Amino acid sequence: MNMMTEAAVEKALDQRMNDLSYKMIGKDVSVYYGEKRALFDVNLNVRQNTVTALIGPSGCGKSTFLRTLNRMNDTIDNCRVTGRITLDGDDIYDPSIDVVELRARVGMVFQKPNPFPKSIYENISYGPRIHGLARSKADMDQIVEASLQRAGLWNEVKDRLQESGTGLSGGQQQRLCIARAIAVSPEVILMDEPCSALDPIATAKVEELIHELRSNYTIVIVTHSMQQAARVSQRTAMFHLGQLVEENDTDKMFTNPDDQRTQDYIMGRFG
Amino acid sequence: MTTSTLLLITAAIAMIGYLAGSRRALSLSGGRSSSMHSRPGYYGSFVAIWSALPAALLLGVWLVAAPAIINSSIRSEFPAEVKAQSQASQGLSFGMIEGIARGMRALSAEEAAQAERNPADLRNLMGARGVAIAGDPEAYMIKAANDLNTMNARSNLLRNIAVLLVAVGGAALAYRLIAPRFRARNRVESVILASLVVASSIAILTTVGIIASMLTEATHFFARVPAHEFFFGTVWDPRFAAAGATASEGQFGLIPLLLGTLYIGFVAMLFAVPIGLFAAIYMSEYASQRVRSITKPLLEVLAGIPTIVYGFFALTTVGPFLRDISSQIHGLATGDYSNFIQAQSVLTAGFVMGIMLIPYVSSLSDDIITAVPRALRDGSLGLGATRSETIKRVVLPAALPGIVGAILMTASRAIGETMIVVLAAGVAARIQLNPFEPMTTVTVKIVSQLTGDLEFTSPQTLVAFALGITLFIITLCLNIYALYIVRKYREQYE
Structure with a gap:
């Protein structure tokens, strides 16, 4: 084996490290809505402390895949998921897994900012309260402040925590939703086009936030914007017609993709 | 020609006008529809409207005005001694003249001549033809009846001619107006x-x-009756038996009726709100599409049952059942099998009214809960909240103003509800708090004050209107407040 170059050894080691650091593993994941099949045997792994972007044209199944990761598809009446998805090695569709506990570990931020029509404080404290994470009022105050700090919203709202969350601007609302998700200390955060309803400045702030969150959380983000995927993610997966076309390092994906369809999509030839 | 024949002919003219108008528009356009301002159908409709509408208006005016004019001209011919009588008896005389006039039209020419010679025969003659006359006709009446017949005939002829002329004229006018640039549409x-x-x-x-x-x-x-005695009086005793007698005006205190109304309404809401709300939550949050499509219409069938049916359900089933079960309970507890729930009671009426109100609460709340954006539910579920936590802490608080509005609207129905309480609540107007005893409501008293043989001048009957307007104002305020709340709530999501 001395014929192996040093670079190759390094690459192999990297590979091994990566295998160990897969946070979630999706194997042969298929999703059906009634008779209609929306996902076809997708094999996609999510790495620890990495931002993974899911791209592809509308209706390609990227949001559907995202929602299988914390079983949000369960809330849709006639939806059926096959295949195997693990979180730290545990099958999340196993009957022994409590979906409530799963969603506390795999949080979600939605396309449209959806703060509850409650105060900013109550928006953040909602999750910790239902999971009993705070023992006292002081504990809760601390969680609320820390979550808002992490979401970069603390300085903007610290004087009006009792005002309604729906009164914030769109970008602030979305960061509030991210803070709300952080408050329950998830391990993975799923984001479904979190910036599609925001203006460029608010988008920049959210992207910056995603960048910072990466050190503590594993993030999967669905986006329609190539630039956004390029800016925030380290890994990118391209979906088309319910199939995973290609999954690769973001740099490689945007400069030299393996698949012609990825090339075409990134160049704007379809989608 | 009768009025309906006339209407039919006018409609036919309008129809012809429509066809002619569209055809003319079509021929004017020369096959290029873009050369006309409007599509041919609009030109046709324009002609039809111009022929039918003025003619119909004229006919309507004529039908109202002509009898009035004829009436007054006949009355002005009345002999002096008849004119000296009261308006009411003049009206009776005119009624008789109308009867005679109807009878004259049924008689043959020679019979009519005979009747004119001898008014006393008229009643028999007409009786033989099946036309009954109230009394023995006087001589002037026969002449007046003849006048009436002639005038009516003349009026009808004029009317028919005028209406048909207007119809045809309108159609012709409109037809001539049709031109490429004419904006028929x-x-x-x-x-x-x-x-x-x-x-x-x-x-x-x-x-x-x-x-x-x-x-x-x-x-x-x-x-x-002084207003303060009505609004603040605590005794309801209208003294029906002595109605009309000057000495007994009766006492008309609103308070016992209002308390009964509110108490029974409150008991009804006690049954309807929790059941209706839980049903709505199940329907909107838990039920699968299939279950929902079956149960929701079934629940709404309840809303379609006439309230009188609920009323005799209360009277024949619920009331006796509650009475019997109360006597059993009493007997088991004390050995004395006397009932403590009356068959007609606040509880009976409230319970049955509550059942009636369930579909209102559930249907209104269901709509409101369903209107809470899915994004809010997803947000809560995505944080690891269970379904019931999501409903309790996110969906219901968001929907609360709307639900309160729905409950207020239901309450105003409960207050205005009549048939159930008439049959199940009793008629005793009294102030008490025991739900097992009968009480009465504003609506029950309106019914009892207005049924029977009454004159509309005594306070005993007039009080019904005072009660009615009070009830109306209460429910109006409730509804306005409910609408205000619901509207405020809508703004949150739009």
């Missing part, structure tokens, strides 16, 4: 707009009319 649209405005103003005017009539009668009542 706009004209037709404005007629449609006008008819819609008329339809909606009829609804509003009717409401105004109802309020006005209640108000006038109520002021008559308050002229007899």
Whole structure:
């Protein structure tokens, strides 16, 4: 084996490290809505402390895949998921897994900012309260402040925590939703086009936030914007017609993709 | 020619006008529809409207005005001694003349001549033809009846000619107006707009009319009975037996009736709100599409049952059941099998009314809960909340103003509900708090004050209008407040 170059050894080691650091593993994941099949045997792994972007044209199944990761598809009446998805090695569709506990570990931020029509404080404290994470009022105050700090919203709202969350601007609302998700200390955060309803400045702030969150959380983000995927993610997966076309390092994906369809999509030839 | 024949002919003219108008428009366009301002159908409709609408208006005016004019001209011919009588007896005489006139038309020519010679025979002659006359006719009546017949015949002939002329004339005029640049579409649209405005103003005017009539009668009542005795009186004793006798005015205290209304309404809401709300939550949050499609219409069937049916359900089933079960309970507890729940009681009426109100609460709340954006539910579920936590902490608080509005609307129904309480609540107007005893409501008293053989001048009957307007104002305020809350709630998501 001395014929192996040093670079190759390094690459192999990297590979091994990566295998160990897969946070979630999706194997042969298929999703059906009634008779209609929306996902076809997708094999996609999510790495620890990495931002993974899911791209592809509308209706390609990227949001559907995202929602299988914390079983949000369960809330849709006639939806059926096959295949195997693990979180730290545990099958999340196993009957022994409590979906409530799963969603506390795999949080979600939605396309449209959806703060509850409650105060900013109550928006953040909602999750910790239902999971009993705070023992006292002081504990809760601390969680609320820390979550808002992490979401970069603390300085903007610290004087009006009792005002309604729906009164914030769109970008602030979305960061509030991210803070709300952080408050329950998830391990993975799923984001479904979190910036599609925001203006460029608010988008920049959210992207910056995603960048910072990466050190503590594993993030999967669905986006329609190539630039956004390029800016925030380290890994990118391209979906088309319910199939995973290609999954690769973001740099490689945007400069030299393996698949012609990825090339075409990134160049704007379809989608 | 009768009025309906006339209407049919006018409609036929309008129909012909429509066909002719569209055809003319089509031929003017020369096959290129773009050369005309409007599509051919609009030109046809324009002609039809111009022939039918003025003719119908004229006919309507004629039908109202002609009898009035004829009536007054006949009355002006009455002999002096008849004119000296009261308006009411003059009206009776005119009624008889109309009867005779109807009879004269049924008689043959020689019989009519015979009757004119001998008025005394007339009654028998007409009786033989099946026309009954109230009394023995006087001589002037026969002449007047003949006049009436001639005038009516003349009026009808004139009317028919005028209406047909207007119909044909209108059609011809409109037909001539058809030209490529003529904006038929706009004209037709404005007629449609006008008819819609008329339809909606009829609804509003009717409401105004109802309020006005209640108000006038109520002021008559308050002229007899001081307002403070009505609104703050605690005794309801209208003294029906002595109605009309000057010495006994009776006592008209609103308080016992109002308390009964509110108490029974409260008991009804106690049953309806929790059950209706839970049903709505199940329907909107838990039920699968299939279950929902079956159960929701079933629940709404309850809303379609006439309240009188609920009333005798209360009277024949629920009331006796509660009475019997109370006597059993009492007997088991004390050995004395006497019932402590009356068959007619606040509880019976409230319970049955509650059942009636369930579909209102559930249907309104269901709509409101369903209107809470899915994003909010997803947000909560995505944080690891269970379904019931999501409902309790996110969906219901968001929907609360709307649900309160729905409950207020239901409460105003409970307050205005009549048939159930008439049959199940009893008629005893008293102030007490025991739900097992009968009480009575405002609506029950309105019914009992207005049924039977009454004159509309005594306070005993006029009080019904005062009660009615009070009830109306209460439910109106409730509804306005409910609408205000619901509207405020809508703004949150739009």
